[in-house]
Amino acid sequence: MPDAVMFAAALAASVLGMAWLALAMETHWEQVRGTAPLPARSARTVRALRLLGAAGLATSLALCLAVDHASMAALVWVMGLAASALAVAFTLSWRPRWLAVLMPWVR
Secondary structure, three states, X not given: OXXXXXXXXXXXXXXXXXXXXXXXXXXXXXXXXXXXXXXXXXXXXXXXXXXXXXXXXXHHHHHHHHHOOHHHHHHHHHHXXXXXXXHHHHHHHHOHHHHHHHOOOOO
């Protein structure tokens, strides 16, 4: 697989991870869902979103490490984290409902 495709996949995994971590927070949940947190938003849902977020970030790091040596991969990964956090923050401030597609199991 070409390096550019691997880096693009790493960035996509990073964006997904940051979005899932943001959705695990009560404030961003309300922004995306448009409602106050209900009792249905259980600790299990929050835990699942946090695990998905951590898995996305770990996958992003693994993809970066697969492409380059450790020092350069770590630098690229941290830069990708910053860009992903910025993209998720802009999405939450502009069109928060777009992130609802990342939680298909929640009605």
